[in-house]
Amino acid sequence: MSIVVVGSVAYDKVETGRGNATDALGGSAAFFSVAARFFTPVSIVAVVGSDFRSEDEQLLADRGIDLRALEKQEGKTMRWHGRYHEDMNKRDTLNLELNVFDGFMPTLLPDQRRCDYLFLGNIAPVLQERVLSQVMSPKLVAGDTMDHWILDTHEDLIKLLPKIDILTVNDDEARLLAGEHNLVKAGRAILAMGPRSILIKRGEYGVLQFSQEGIFAVPAYPLEEVVDPTGAGDTFAGGMMGFLARDGRITESSLRTAVVYGSVMASFVVERFSLERLLELTWEEIDNRYRAFIDLIDSHHSRWITQ
Amino acid sequence: MSIVVVGSVAYDKVETGRGNATDALGGSAAFFSVAARFFTPVSIVAVVGSDFRSEDEQLLADRGIDLRALEKQEGKTMRWHGRYHEDMNKRDTLNLELNVFDGFMPTLLPDQRRCDYLFLGNIAPVLQERVLSQVMSPKLVAGDTMDHWILDTHEDLIKLLPKIDILTVNDDEARLLAGEHNLVKAGRAILAMGPRSILIKRGEYGVLQFSQEGIFAVPAYPLEEVVDPTGAGDTFAGGMMGFLARDGRITESSLRTAVVYGSVMASFVVERFSLERLLELTWEEIDNRYRAFIDLIDSHHSRWITQ
Numbered sequence: 001m002s003i004v005v006v007g008s009v010a011y012d013k014v015e016t017g018r019g020n021a022t023d024a025l026g027g028s029a030a031f032f033s034v035a036a037r038f039f040t041p042v043s044i045v046a047v048v049g050s051d052f053r054s055e056d057e058q059l060l061a062d063r064g065i066d067l068r069a070l071e072k073q074e075g076k077t078m079r080w081h082g083r084y085h086e087d088m089n090k091r092d093t094l095n096l097e098l099n100v101f102d103g104f105m106p107t108l109l110p111d112q113r114r115c116d117y118l119f120l121g122n123i124a125p126v127l128q129e130r131v132l133s134q135v136m137s138p139k140l141v142a143g144d145t146m147d148h149w150i151l152d153t154h155e156d157l158i159k160l161l162p163k164i165d166i167l168t169v170n171d172d173e174a175r176l177l178a179g180e181h182n183l184v185k186a187g188r189a190i191l192a193m194g195p196r197s198i199l200i201k202r203g204e205y206g207v208l209q210f211s212q213e214g215i216f217a218v219p220a221y222p223l224e225e226v227v228d229p230t231g232a233g234d235t236f237a238g239g240m241m242g243f244l245a246r247d248g249r250i251t252e253s254s255l256r257t258a259v260v261y262g263s264v265m266a267s268f269v270v271e272r273f274s275l276e277r278l279l280e281l282t283w284e285e286i287d288n289r290y291r292a293f294i295d296l297i298d299s300h301h302s303r304w305i306t307q
Numbered sequence: 308m309s310i311v312v313v314g315s316v317a318y319d320k321v322e323t324g325r326g327n328a329t330d331a332l333g334g335s336a337a338f339f340s341v342a343a344r345f346f347t348p349v350s351i352v353a354v355v356g357s358d359f360r361s362e363d364e365q366l367l368a369d370r371g372i373d374l375r376a377l378e379k380q381e382g383k384t385m386r387w388h389g390r391y392h393e394d395m396n397k398r399d400t401l402n403l404e405l406n407v408f409d410g411f412m413p414t415l416l417p418d419q420r421r422c423d424y425l426f427l428g429n430i431a432p433v434l435q436e437r438v439l440s441q442v443m444s445p446k447l448v449a450g451d452t453m454d455h456w457i458l459d460t461h462e463d464l465i466k467l468l469p470k471i472d473i474l475t476v477n478d479d480e481a482r483l484l485a486g487e488h489n490l491v492k493a494g495r496a497i498l499a500m501g502p503r504s505i506l507i508k509r510g511e512y513g514v515l516q517f518s519q520e521g522i523f524a525v526p527a528y529p530l531e532e533v534v535d536p537t538g539a540g541d542t543f544a545g546g547m548m549g550f551l552a553r554d555g556r557i558t559e560s561s562l563r564t565a566v567v568y569g570s571v572m573a574s575f576v577v578e579r580f581s582l583e584r585l586l587e588l589t590w591e592e593i594d595n596r597y598r599a600f601i602d603l604i605d606s607h608h609s610r611w612i613t614q
Contacts (some may be wrong), residue, residue: 181393205509
């Protein structure tokens with residue numbers, strides 16, 4: 001089944017201890033869609049400016065990503081400039097120009113309104129609500145958010161949460177949203193706000209998934225080198241939703257497998273700048289790393305001992 | 308099979324955001340032995356002063372811990388005073404009095420020299436070597452170390468490493484020992500120094516196990532409240548070695564199960580101050596948390612997808 005994703009398409013300037021990238025194709029919808037497209041058809045709802053390079057559009061189109069709802073407006077594409085600390089879990093936003101993204105009013109095409117899988121990238125909750133209200137009867141809705149929306153549009157977000165099946169946040173965002181430092185308490189508190197599942201992303205420490213069935217914890221795939229963490233969260237979401245849409249089932253078991261596939265996809269994207277690694281990635285590599293990931297976390301647990 | 312542990316027995320003063328403990332029974336050999344004793348017989352090689360309380364000795368003896376090689380010397384028992392940050396992964400040592408531990412010359416009893424399982428707690432590498440040289444043909448030797456020994460007695464430690472099967476270190480110690488920030492590279496570099504397996508303890512983020520067979524990553528058991536992290540590493544080692552000695556096999560599979568049991572035991576000890584939680588712990592609780600832990604990390608991985 002196919003996925004509709006609403007989010008940003010942007011040009012990023014990124015500085016990490018491993019080098020820099022300038023005018024690099026980025027944004028939540030770009031990372032998400034390229035990752036998810038390995039699993040299932042994806043269509044993007046986003047906006048770019050008149051400076052959006054035709055080769056970038058071609059690159060997405062060539063991968064079979066549906067761009068009919070990628071609006072082009074007069075003006076500049078959104079731009080983000082970030083610098084990572086030596087501890088790559090931390091970064092500073094040096095500049096953010098919303099440009100054409102400011103005033104973006106996402107509108108879905110008739111066939112997109114009938115979609116089964118919807119991902120609401122990190123945009124204002126009121127826009128996420130606007131998109132959601134256009135979709136007739138989605139089978140699964142996942143959404144991302146960030147500190148800015150949690151603080152400045154708290155009520156909008158709280159109203160949206162019961163309509164979301166899966167919420168993705170990082171650990172600091174989870175603490176902020178729940179008003180609770182302990183992550184277990186925070187995860188449970190957010191569950192009580194409405195979503196069926198909360199995915200707390202902890203960067204190099206992996207992911208905690210909270211649902212009524214319990215907690216699932218996976219480490220991040222251990223890498224010898226991380227070049228650029230930009231887009232890791234959206235790539236994770238793309239792999240996770242991609243698996244679910246392909247699989248068609250929404251059970252605790254499929255959610256857990258989806259978290260592993262999300263983690264696998266995220267482990268690739270950080271190996272190079274921007275979308276570079278995803279664009280050269282093969283299914284064989286995904287499959288091999290999935291198997292390696294399962295081996296990484298396999299406890300060989302047929303070993304009960306009794307007193 | 309039984310385990311011999313050499314390490315410290317101390318009185319701790321601990322301050323955490325959850326309260327304080329004073330004159331609390333602690334030290335690596337105390338935490339290790341109480342944890343390991345749930346699985347298998349343990350005997351302690353350590354030294355205490357004339358101020359060592361008879362009720363503490365009785366408490367260990369009542370659990371069936373062999374104290375024949377717990378030397379009593381004139382003077383004071385070792386004392387440690389630590390304060391944890393709000394981020395409980397960090398702590399400051401405010402005071403350390405080695406007291407009778409200064410000049411400790413561990414000497415094993417004849418039957419201890421024939422032990423199969425040996426744990427070298429965090430003491431000077433030259434003392435760890437001294438103990439090791441007294442043991443005839445151990446089946447498995449595990450050892451712990453710390454930044455102080457890595458920096459100040461580097462050569463002694465490097466000489467010892469090839470004789471150790473399992474080395475336990477925390478993430479900063481691994482980086483320091485390997486001279487490498489990336490943990491995957493650090494783990495592999497330390498493997499090349501001789502141990503068959505490296506266990507990198509990452510506090511609330513769990514454990515990474517490196518061996519020739521690959522990497523095993525487990526999260527920490529997510530807790531709603533951590534009261535006192537003191538002794539978590541030694542308790543982890545106690546559960547880990549306890550399982551291995553009970554199981555009798557030393558395979559990748561048993562090592563992984565042992566890491567899970569170690570993580571389970573560590574998840575209990577931090578729930579209260581000092582040894583309090585371990586002293587009231589039942590096997591049923593261990594068994595239940597082991598099952599909960601397996602559920603926590605179970606990826607339901609029978610779900611390959613093919614392109």
